[in-house]
Amino acid sequence: MSDTPQADATVANPVIPGFHPDPSVCRVDDDYYLVCSSFEYFPGIPVFHSRDLLHWTQIGNALDRPSQLRLTTSTPSSGGIYAPTLRHHDGRFWLSVTNVTEGVGNMLFSATDPAGPWSDPIHLPGVPGIDPDLTWDEDGTCWCTVAGVAQVRLDPYTGETFGPPRKLWSGAPGAKAPEAPHLYRIGDYWYLLIAEGGTERCHGVSIARGRTPGGPFEPCPANPVLTHRGTDHPIQNTGHADLVQGPDGSWWMVLLGVRPRGGTPGWHVLGRETFLTPVEWVDGWPIVGEVPTELPAPAWPLVPGPVEAVRDDFDLSELRPQWISLRDRPAEHCTTKERSGWLTLRARGGSLDEPDVVFVGRRQQHPTCEVRTRIDPAEGRGGLAVRLDEEHHYEIEASDGEVRMLSRVGPLRTVVGSRSVPPGPVVLVLRVSTTPPRDARTGPDTLTFGFEEPDGTFAPLGALDGRYLSTEVAGGFTGRVIGLYATTGTVHFDWFDYEQSAP
Ligand code: 6LW
Numbered sequence: 001m002s003d004t005p006q007a008d009a010t011v012a013n014p015v016i017p018g019f020h021p022d023p024s025v026c027r028v029d030d031d032y033y034l035v036c037s038s039f040e041y042f043p044g045i046p047v048f049h050s051r052d053l054l055h056w057t058q059i060g061n062a063l064d065r066p067s068q069l070r071l072t073t074s075t076p077s078s079g080g081i082y083a084p085t086l087r088h089h090d091g092r093f094w095l096s097v098t099n100v101t102e103g104v105g106n107m108l109f110s111a112t113d114p115a116g117p118w119s120d121p122i123h124l125p126g127v128p129g130i131d132p133d134l135t136w137d138e139d140g141t142c143w144c145t146v147a148g149v150a151q152v153r154l155d156p157y158t159g160e161t162f163g164p165p166r167k168l169w170s171g172a173p174g175a176k177a178p179e180a181p182h183l184y185r186i187g188d189y190w191y192l193l194i195a196e197g198g199t200e201r202c203h204g205v206s207i208a209r210g211r212t213p214g215g216p217f218e219p220c221p222a223n224p225v226l227t228h229r230g231t232d233h234p235i236q237n238t239g240h241a242d243l244v245q246g247p248d249g250s251w252w253m254v255l256l257g258v259r260p261r262g263g264t265p266g267w268h269v270l271g272r273e274t275f276l277t278p279v280e281w282v283d284g285w286p287i288v289g290e291v292p293t294e295l296p297a298p299a300w301p302l303v304p305g306p307v308e309a310v311r312d313d314f315d316l317s318e319l320r321p322q323w324i325s326l327r328d329r330p331a332e333h334c335t336t337k338e339r340s341g342w343l344t345l346r347a348r349g350g351s352l353d354e355p356d357v358v359f360v361g362r363r364q365q366h367p368t369c370e371v372r373t374r375i376d377p378a379e380g381r382g383g384l385a386v387r388l389d390e391e392h393h394y395e396i397e398a399s400d401g402e403v404r405m406l407s408r409v410g411p412l413r414t415v416v417g418s419r420s421v422p423p424g425p426v427v428l429v430l431r432v433s434t435t436p437p438r439d440a441r442t443g444p445d446t447l448t449f450g451f452e453e454p455d456g457t458f459a460p461l462g463a464l465d466g467r468y469l470s471t472e473v474a475g476g477f478t479g480r481v482i483g484l485y486a487t488t489g490t491v492h493f494d495w496f497d498y499e500q501s502a503p
Helices: none
Strands: 010-012 024-028 031-035 044-050 057-063 081-089 092-099 105-111 133-136 142-146 150-154 161-167 179-186 189-196 204-210 236-245 251-258 273-282 285-288 294-296 324-326 343-346 358-363 369-389 392-399 402-409 412-420 426-433 446-452 458-465 481-500
Touching: 024 236, 031 081, 044 081, 044 092, 057 105, 081 133, 081 179, 092 133, 133 179, 142 179, 179 236, 189 236, 204 236, 204 285, 251 285, 343 358, 358 369, 369 446, 392 426, 392 446, 392 481, 402 446, 402 458, 412 458
Parallel strands: 024 081
Antiparallel strands: 010 294, 024 031, 031 044, 044 057, 081 092, 092 105, 133 142, 142 150, 150 161, 179 189, 189 204, 236 251, 251 273, 273 285, 324 358, 343 481, 358 481, 369 392, 369 426, 369 481, 392 402, 402 412, 426 446, 446 458
């Protein structure tokens, strides 16, 4: 680990790769914290920490117990938890989110330590819509601003609202979906930052300013202040931003974007990722250039976090925070306490086509990677999957004496290949590669599944085009999650390796 700035060093953008959309950031003294949306996965709302704004380490998940987040099979994929705002006020961290399904709506949580524990939810029945922002004015009054864009006064300690929501701004004429508002006091103005155009190729960021947190707001003449629409920039769909100051007082924006590959317009497979980009202020308006794929070393020391180990040996009593389960994680279906040093998954009936499948995974964070796991399938059937949703997944699974590769793409279910193997544990392997170079004919990547023969030789079962596990094909708001699952009985996993590989 080094904390010395290197003049010629660059840091890769996205600063948080993989499915980490809707970033909201907050600075407290020398520390930065950032949260993202989590949708149908539990625990919800990953929380990251940084000392330099460029390197981020996940320190927990804010919603990590059922009293805070109860997702059932009624929550569809890409339902659940949307668009958090993270702020620090009155000695506490405050987090507002929407659960768009099961009638839950907007909620507020608070904590003294962003690593947790976070409070139980305070429900906000008087706050309609999605993307709730929180801000406090000079008198200490709390304002909650939501997509649309509308605002209501709020008591954050009780969730009580005062009066009906008041419309503030509809964004630029003709631009759809004014959403993701964040309101800030900067200098003499209150700035209202929003996303517009929808979270796809037209996505952008616009801003307006007023003298009070309730407006009236004057739109920036240069809106949208950020968009990559109509360009062939390698980062697309840029929007849903939040502003923060660097350690030296410079201004920065965190935002979501995607990296389509394989021809034009291409397919993006890692979901919406968190990027960082510099902001200049001219005449009281922010100027944001194109988002760079490499960030030049800043004027302050870089503080890289710990390097994530390739192997998870399942040697802790709790899973590390990178692991996310589908909808819930009851101990009787997912535990590291049953067999020491192993992860045990106990099926509850469904295959990966079903919303109740027992699945626990981590986000695919790199365009190319190799994943391996050692499974003991003596008491059931389970395996290693790449999942986008119930209708889009590829997997390799083992039962005692057989390994088979499956794919589900829309209505098509296919057994790609199968092989007999000696009874007992077997190592399952996934390789995500981009060789030969990608174009519209080859798609964004190739996913090869196989297993290791007893002598360690790789035995492939099949290779599939990755475009069918992309957001352009599947739709939705998430990205690929690579993980372990059980469909029948009980299966045990000795370890799980995830390693970025050469393209
Ligand atoms: C989120 C909205 C958006 O609520 O997508 O990109 C929605 N912006 O603001 C889900 O992430």
